[in-house]
Amino acid sequence: MPIRFENVAIAVRDLEATIAFFTDLGLEEIGRDTVSGEWTDTAVGLDGNHAKIAMLQTPGGDGRLELFEYIHPDAIETEPTRPNEIGMHRVAFSVDDLDEALAIAARHGCEPLRGVARYGDVYKLTYVRGPSGIIVMLAQDLRRS
Structure with missing residues (x-):
């Protein structure tokens, strides 16, 4: 199918x-x-x-x-999910420039959960707590830079 x-x-x-x-x-x-x-x-x-x-x-x-x-019905407020909780985890996006994406996120009051990490020479990435507590992964492919 x-x-x-x-x-x-x-x-x-x-x-x-x-x-x-x-x-x-x-x-x-x-x-x-x-x-x-x-x-x-x-x-x-x-x-x-x-x-x-x-x-x-x-x-x-x-x-x-x-x-x-x-x-x-009325929306039910819940605590934002944590990265290790069962269920919907995050939504992920590739970006051309992680620093620019983080500056945009910051203008919306959204900051990384901890910081920016490197996955070898492949990705520079971070998790951002977005609106309504949504975890958003932003990743820059370093092989394309």
């Missing part, structure tokens, strides 16, 4: 701030909607499901990120 990756979806507390963060990093917004009704109740498994959504993609469209902010 052929299979194709579609997207990763993340619930956020502030859709506009999260869109701004990811578009400043270089993702493109490709659509927005507000969804509700029986079909969303069935698909998501929540009665009265009502959310604002935005779809972002990497340049070229090979990766998509769906962001959604709940209108109903």
Whole structure:
């Protein structure tokens, strides 16, 4: 059976701030909607499901990120995940210039969890705590520099 990756979806507390963060990093917004009704109740498994959504993609469209902010039911605040917790871990992006990406993240109040690391002569990378506590890995391929 052929299979194709579609997207990763993340619930956020502030859709506009999260869109701004990811578009400043270089993702493109490709659509927005507000969804509700029986079909969303069935698909998501929540009665009265009502959310604002935005779809972002990497340049070229090979990766998509769906962001959604709940209108109903109320969003449930949780502690941000830690890198070693079971479940959704992080979303990762390759960047041409890690220092530039970190400067953009900093303008959104987002800093590395610990610092910048090197994976041999292959990658310079870091985990950043993004909007709504999302862990975002940013990696620069040193072989392309």
